[in-house]
Amino acid sequence: MTATSTLRPGHTGLNVTDLDRSLGFYAEVLGFDVLGEGDENGRRFAFLGQEGELMLTLWQQADGGYAPHLAGLHHLAWQAGTIDEVKAFEARLRERDVDFAYEGVVAHGEGAASGGIFFHDPDGTRLEISVPTGALGAPAPAAAAPTCGFF
Template sequence: MTATTTSTLRTGHVGINVTDLPRSLAFYGDVLGFDVLVEGKEDGQRFALLGRDGRLALALWQQADDSYAPARAGLHHLAFEVDTMDEVRAVEAELRSLDVTFAYEGVVAHREGAASGGIFFHDPDGTRLEIYAPTGAEEAPAPHAAAPTCGFF
């Protein structure tokens, strides 16, 4: 590839294998606010395409036998950006009311002294997720002094 062709390269959507599509739809739709754009159940193959404002963001594929395994190669975590730390904290409050498992207690900075930070938690299959804001975490702790917070959890 040349620099010309890679200059327009950006993430389109992320596909996640799940064990129970209805449970994952409730989490990503009801809890995180994604809309179901397409849902398929043909020939025992269940999937859903999720997005916002008609734009595809996630594809959920019910084809996993086991939950997420951090020690396997593949997706490390999926991060969603919001505009403000108030939005991060609002999502955190809702997730806590649903007994979602968190990797850290409260908002954490991406690294020591960073302005950006957020919350780190797990979906129903254990996939690691993050919701962060680019600023507002200046006073938040950083769980790891030398490595990015989003790297080891």
């Protein structure tokens, strides 16, 4: 490995309790394309992405919902292009009665220009859609800690 070697995010794999329910959420609500699905001896999985690029793999192998008090994934975040896109996702999620961590768009911290929405998937996994700018003036749920830290 050279000093100039770099890593960049690849895809994220999530354990889910019900693949069909999770596909409805991630594909229909969040707009991911189903790139492929499989079922090997009752072990179901799906590859999701955008523009042909794999971004998320769902594995139907969880016995229970997300457990925030255990080590592992804290939350999964995506970056939108504009604050209006974040608000459009919020409206789509609210139409489906998705559980939100905070009310509306919130800033990542007091006075921050970055911010977004924080919500949960059908298994309780914590999710975020945010933008680096455009949230200036939005409330910050916690004064001394990052908004995405404890929710």
